[in-house]
Amino acid sequence: MEGDELFDLPLREADGLGPLFTRTSCGACHAEGGRGPGLVQKMSVVESDGTTPTVDQSKLPFGHTIHPLVAGGGRTPIVAPTGDPRVKVSTRVGPPVLGRGYIEAIADAEIERVEREQAARADGIHGRINRVVYASERNPDTSVHGHGPGDVVIGRFGLKARASTSARST
Numbered sequence: 001m002e003g004d005e006l007f008d009l010p011l012r013e014a015d016g017l018g019p020l021f022t023r024t025s026c027g028a029c030h031a032e033g034g035r036g037p038g039l040v041q042k043m044s045v046v047e048s049d050g051t052t053p054t055v056d057q058s059k060l061p062f063g064h065t066i067h068p069l070v071a072g073g074g075r076t077p078i079v080a081p082t083g084d085p086r087v088k089v090s091t092r093v094g095p096p097v098l099g100r101g102y103i104e105a106i107a108d109a110e111i112e113r114v115e116r117e118q119a120a121r122a123d124g125i126h127g128r129i130n131r132v133v134y135a136s137e138r139n140p141d142t143s144v145h146g147h148g149p150g151d152v153v154i155g156r157f158g159l160k161a162r163a164s165t166s167a168r169s170t
Contacts, residue, residue, distance in 0.1 A: 035096050050088070131153065132153060133151070
């Protein structure tokens with residue numbers, strides 16, 4: 001119950017909000033743990049086809065999420081670079097956050113087993129694992145996972161499973 005209350009609590013600069021943010025509370029983008037009402041803008045550097053993300057995303061050194069608001073000493077919001085037609089911006093409704101712990105708890109071996117099983121189907125319907133580079137620091141609680149910076153791991157969250165943990169997917 002305490003976590004639910006904190007989820008909807010609007011933060012202020014005095015509470016530690018900032019320096020960069022999209023909304024003032026988690027619930028502002030994820031009402032009751034579900035989708036919306038808040039919106040978020042994401043950006044990506046794409047190939048010449050205008051759709052396929054490039055491998056090199058170095059034009060976005062601060063990530064894929066636009067954080068237009070600043071507080072707590074922040075001086076420059078994170079916005080899309082201008083003047084490069086290869087940088088595309090899309091607007092998305094906040095993803096639901098219910099059940100993320102369950103998805104994170106599925107063993108890699110089980111996800112790989114399901115991928116192999118689906119690949120063997122004759123109807124051509126199957127999913128593929130997206131492997132991503134883990135960019136966060138190592139979690140001291142290794143019962144959750146033992147990923148470290150630079151490890152290639154299974155993506156589970158976000159658009160097209162581009163995030164490896166639920167903490168990095170919004």
